[in-house]
Amino acid sequence: MSETPSFNHQPLAVTMGDPAGIGPEIVARMFLRRPAQRRWIVVGDPLVMRHALAGLDPAAHVRRITTLAEARFDDDVLYVLASSECECLPPVGQITVESGRAAYAAILAAIQLAKSGTVSAIVTAPIHKEALAAAGLHSPGHTEILAEQVGGVNVAMMLANEDIRVVLVTIHCSLRDAIQRADFSAQMAAIRLAHAGARALGIERPRVAVAGLNPHAGENGLFGHEEAHIIAPAIAQARSEGIDASGPWPGDTVFMQAREKRFDVVVAQYHDQGLIPVKYMGLAQGVNITLGLPFVRTSPDHGTAFDIAGRGIADPSSLEAAFDYALRLTGATV
The missing domain is CATH 3.40.718.10 (Isopropylmalate Dehydrogenase)
Known part of the structure; x- marks a missing residue:
């Protein structure tokens, strides 16, 4: 937004x-x-x-x-x-x-x-x-x-509930395409929008955690180089702009840390990495907010539920x- x-x-x-x-x-x-x-x-x-x-x-x-x-x-x-x-x-x-x-x-x-x-x-x-x-x-x-x-305009999805907020670098595409699309410019857009979106929700200085793409955030290059070559430079650039960004954090623990209030918003690299933690905590309070638009748009965090449609x-x-x-x-x- x-x-x-x-x-x-x-x-x-x-x-x-x-x-x-x-x-x-x-x-x-x-x-x-x-x-x-x-x-x-x-x-x-x-x-x-x-x-x-x-x-x-x-x-x-x-x-x-x-x-x-x-x-x-x-x-x-x-x-x-x-x-x-x-x-x-x-x-x-x-x-x-x-x-x-x-x-x-x-x-x-x-x-x-x-x-x-x-x-x-x-x-x-x-x-x-x-x-x-x-x-x-x-x-x-x-x-x-x-x-x-x-x-x-650059837009991003923020998924929010009472416990955590997540912003996605890539959205609706295959995992193979997500890896290709999660480049430096996509990282910067997501980090900036995460910061702005959290501020719009009343958080004066948001703590933005950026998740890694690979297991264990690459394990210092053992499992991939995207963290060192793409994500870490984007975090450094964001910090130079005054954004309190940190990472890359392992995807298997960063959401737990956010739920424990160490971070205000998590930047996730691809669709399921970000949505599974939010939806696992339940759909009743999950909200999808589109960041980067010149107006506010929100949506429930669930689908059409054809299996129960028409049953009241x-x-x-x-x-x-x-x-x-x-x-x-x-x-x-x-």
């Missing part, structure tokens, strides 16, 4: 996610669970959201809007800004072209609202990468879509945590 202006008079936008997954349900459930916090809209498909809300509370109401100005926020209505208009409900728990297109349309519409300053932040419900691909959209995830739509048992806790992080990062009120 870059320096972000405060829009505390503006509502938040929440995307519905993939309509075949649990996204619409957890959005609707959050609406019902938080009657005192309703200064936000859903960006998505009105038919999908009506079905999701009616399945939880038949007396609740959805109102389709085409502009934010139509939302009043002074009643018990879930406002849905129509980014798509499904003629019939997409099949639950299945990958379809229609679901992929609808999910993507919601993301694009929310991004435009955030770029214009019409909303204070966007919170995105889970999407399915295969559904996007089926629709001919080959962005591997939210982070890449956001970076593409904003253009010309999805837990909205991670979405609610993402919502709360968005409020915290923008100073917004709802």
